[in-house]
Amino acid sequence: MIIDCHGHYTTVPVAHTEWRAAQLSAWESGSAAPAYPSMGDDEIRASIEDNQLRLARERGSDLTIFSPRASAMGHHLGDIRTSTAWAQACNDLIARVVDLFPASFAGACQLPQSPGQPLDAAIDELNRCAAMGFVGCNLNPDPSGGSWTAPPLTDPYWYPLYQRLCELDLPAMVHVSASSNPAFHATGGYYLAADTAVFMQLLQGDLFTDFPTLRLVIPHGGGAVPFHWGRYRGLADMLDKPPLAEHLMRNVFFDTCVYHQPGIDLMFEVLDPANILFGSEMVGAVRGIDPTTGHYFDDTKRYVEAAAITPEVREQVYAANAIQVYPRLRQLLVP
Numbered sequence: 407m408i409i410d411c412h413g414h415y416t417t418v419p420v421a422h423t424e425w426r427a428a429q430l431s432a433w434e435s436g437s438a439a440p441a442y443p444s445m446g447d448d449e450i451r452a453s454i455e456d457n458q459l460r461l462a463r464e465r466g467s468d469l470t471i472f473s474p475r476a477s478a479m480g481h482h483l484g485d486i487r488t489s490t491a492w493a494q495a496c497n498d499l500i501a502r503v504v505d506l507f508p509a510s511f512a513g514a515c516q517l518p519q520s521p522g523q524p525l526d527a528a529i530d531e532l533n534r535c536a537a538m539g540f541v542g543c544n545l546n547p548d549p550s551g552g553s554w555t556a557p558p559l560t561d562p563y564w565y566p567l568y569q570r571l572c573e574l575d576l577p578a579m580v581h582v583s584a585s586s587n588p589a590f591h592a593t594g595g596y597y598l599a600a601d602t603a604v605f606m607q608l609l610q611g612d613l614f615t616d617f618p619t620l621r622l623v624i625p626h627g628g629g630a631v632p633f634h635w636g637r638y639r640g641l642a643d644m645l646d647k648p649p650l651a652e653h654l655m656r657n658v659f660f661d662t663c664v665y666h667q668p669g670i671d672l673m674f675e676v677l678d679p680a681n682i683l684f685g686s687e688m689v690g691a692v693r694g695i696d697p698t699t700g701h702y703f704d705d706t707k708r709y710v711e712a713a714a715i716t717p718e719v720r721e722q723v724y725a726a727n728a729i730q731v732y733p734r735l736r737q738l739l740v741p
């Protein structure tokens with residue numbers, strides 16, 4: 407069993423994306439959004455079978471935790487009402503994919519967020535999606551799209567959402583959306599900077615003292631964190647925090663979306679494998695073929711296969727860790 411903890415519906419039917427553009431342009435002009443278009447199951451089925459499902463089968467992963475396209479969440483656009491309607495539309499589409507392919511996908515939801523707004527809408531949508539069987543959510547630590555106007559993830563602002571996540575026993579993947587700041591390239595600059603910045607926010611605070619069962623997945627290999635592991639261990643020491651293993655690493659997990667062998671080898675060298683979840687972010691940020699290997703950059707299973715780890719550790723990273731972090735998967739995996 408191989409569980410890919412990080413997949414996005416990047417191949418949605420065009421009518422869905424067109425509706426979002428129409429919704430935002432209606433918001434700008436102060437008019438009502440058009441009705442959401444109807445889409446047939448065949449269209450949704452084809453958009454998955456020809457893309458994510460085909461690649462998963464070719465590469466050998468079994469189940470993908472599937473969420474709406476992260477770069478299209480666009481929490482910095484519109485307002486909390488447009489964000490709410492958009493999140494509902496995106497999550498409903500994920501639910502349809504899961505219904506069509508229940509053995510291959512489990513849902514993770516987009517949360518309606520908007521800069522400076524309370525998290526009530528996000529909690530409502532989390533509840534709605536949990537009731538639909540979703541196993542996790544994506545939490546945007548910077549809904550401003552690159553201005554970092556939200557408080558750090560350790561701030562009480564976020565606590566009502568954490569409270570509900572703990573009650574529902576759901577994890578959150580910490581995932582920014584598109585960049586509205588030209589100094590940040592979205593997937594090459596902003597995503598990785600956010601992953602790294604959030605880890606440091608968590609290091610500075612004591613969030614998991616207040617929420618000992620909260621689980622956060624920092625994607626893209628944890629940004630720059632594993633490469634600078636000594637820096638973070640040293641900062642924990644300087645800031646009079648417990649060692650990272652106690653302070654953060656019972657609650658924080660990284661995926662394998664680093665797209666080359668030395669990056670994966672480094673992760674296994676510096677991290678406890680209990681903190682590594684298999685992920686590919688496919689079809690996503692980096693879609694090309696690595697000329698030095700002849701394989702897709704995001705075919706991350708190849709790197710895990712080639713890493714110098716025991717079969718037991720490989721199994722742990724492929725499935726057992728994901729089931730620990732996303733316990734609602736257990737219900738889906740019962741034969």
Ligand SMILES: [Zn+2]
Binds near residue numbers: 412414581687
């Ligand atoms: Zn992603």
